[in-house]
Amino acid sequence: MEWFTAPDQWLSRIVFQRGLAGLYCVAFLSAALQFRALIGERGMLPVPEYVRRTRPRHTPSLFHWRYSDRLFATVSWSGAALALALVAGAGDAVPLPVSMLLWLVLWGLYLSIVNVGQTWYAFGWESLLLETGLLAVFLGNDDTGPPVLVLFLLRWLLFRVEFGAGLIKIRGDPCWRNLTCLYHHHETQPMPGPLSWFFHHLPRPLHRVEVAANHVVQLGVPFLLFTPQPVATVAAGLMVATQLWLVLSGNFAWLNWITIVLALSAVDASPLTGEHPQPDPPLWYVVVVVAFTAFVLVRSYRPVRNLLSRHQAMNRSYDPYHLVNSYGAFGTVGRIRDEIVVEGTDDPVAHPDTVWREYGFKGKPGDPRRWPRQFAPYHLRLDWLMWFAALSPGYAREWFGPFVERLLEGDRDTLRLLAHNPFPDAPPVLVRARLYRYRYTTWHELRTTGAWWHRTLVREYLPPIRLREPTDTAR
Incomplete structure (x- = not known):
């Protein structure tokens, strides 16, 4: 089974899983603290009314079975607690099947929230969290080395996030092609951050350099994720640096942070840490991971077709489980x-x-x-x-x-x-x-x-x- 695992990637797996669990915790916390006014029983768009006019197969959620504000709060706070436990290493402290179940429960709880969240949850980073969270189910724990196939799927997801965002820009607003979009973006973005005013007042030639660098990182660098190390690590590092720049210049929920976490899964830390001896994977686990990888690759047909289309959609899910999605951002930049x-x-x-x-x-x-x-x-x-x-x-x-x-x-x-x-x-x-x-x-x-x-x-x-x-x- 030497082909199946990458034991030198053990630290990358830990960083990815703990970081993802932290973002799950933030997402559940956001739901717990805001749902009553937005989608609660007396909310602006109440869940009970929504589930009465939708079918479970179109919006799978445990709230089709029953809804109350108390149950929603229980789901949200339980999800946050489970995510915190995974941040603390609970996934490595239990047998492999239990670890996979914990990640699957986390995914299922958040899916139940997203699918009744209506317009309040109609953001690309909701699908991105769910798709990433499902991949984490199959990444295993300390009972076995990280599966090469799942590490590849994480890079494939990161590729679609970055390359999709690059294509939607270059195909969209002309200001991306003439390198002037950042003359406006920091001022007109949805929610400016504390440094956005200062970013806006940077010299215009520097704004043009920023846009050009963004095109390189989003349209060229993603292909390097599939090259041998250390080139893939350098590519991931460039993406992390770009995302941190975006973190400093705006407020985009967990979009930038989950992209960073995905990029860190591609970093090879073995020159610093060496290999961490781990048992051979059980046969059932190999079969499950291979089958899941084949499933994702088949489901990738529509996202790939979207990438190649002249009418590329910016953010789109193709099924109610948000399995393999299309991503992109800021195809158009406002001037006012x-x-x-x-x-x-x-x-x-x-x-x-x-x-x-x-x-x-x-x-x-x-x-x-x-x-x-x-x-x-x-x-x-x-x-x-x-x-x-x-x-x-x-x-x-x-x-x-x-x-x-x-x-x-x-x-x-x-x-x-x-x-x-x-x-x-x-x-x-x-x-x-x-x-x-x-x-x-x-x-x-x-x-x-x-x-x-x-x-x-x-x-x-x-x-x-x-x-x-x-x-x-x-x-």
Whole structure:
């Protein structure tokens, strides 16, 4: 069975598995702390209503069997606890079949959440976490050397993530081809981080170098993952460096971190650590891994066809289990940034002298003087969807009205998603939303005003409404 394992990759496996378990923990924590307002029994898009109109075979989830907020909380916190146990090494402390079962349970619990999460979970990194998590089931533990075939599948996934992102850019917005996209990206990305303002003000020639380097790393370097060591390690190192650059410049949930974890699985640390003697794999395990590898390669047909298509999709799953998916990001880069500002008032009737008080969000821009915060890899789902809602009301048609209703009710769970509630004693009588155009301030403006953003009113997004009026009139 010498062909089957790569004993010199034992440290790479440990780093990958512990890192992935840590990201699982963040994902379950994000679900546990936000679900009641988003998809709970009294949430904006309640799970019970969703499962009544969908079939289990289309959205497999244990919540088709039964749903309650208590059960969802139990699933989320149990997933976080199991992930923490795997971070601590529980997977290596139990027999191989039990270790595989632990990883499979973790995958199944998160799949159950994603498949009832609706628009709040419609992000490419959800599928990426699930696909990576399923591969981890077959990577084994300290009872055997890391299977070469699964290590190959991890590189194949990393290849599709990076090469797919590179192709969607070069085929998409012309600014990627003329190397000017970063003139705008740091300012218009969904959720800027604390350093994004400074990245935006880097010299424009450096922005062009950044884009060119990105093309090299995403379109050329991925092929080197399948070359002998140490070339594959160098390729993985370049990807890690690029992803860390993205971590510093923005807030993209766990997308960058899971890509880093995948890249670390391709690093050969044997010159530093040597081989770690491990037992030969049992025959049943070899058969299972070979069968699973063949299954993944067959299922790769549609992602490969998507990569080769002139009409490449950016992020797509081809089955409800998110098994082998297509990935990509930022095929188009916005040139302007619009933000929705939500305000309330105690006045029973709106008039020109009405004093409106602004709600503050945790991650998305609001108060121009508030310095953006770092939240990734934690995922602020409401803040992300507010960015989409500013692009087009169509993205918010299902949930924006219920969101405003809960502000008018003073719903505690919804208010917990916000950084600032301007009505701590009683909910407002009226709530409205306005669309503003945001841009970064200049160095001079920052020094003189202390503001990171300058904003200008564009138009009304939602007229003032009270609790018993319809809330689906956003335009």
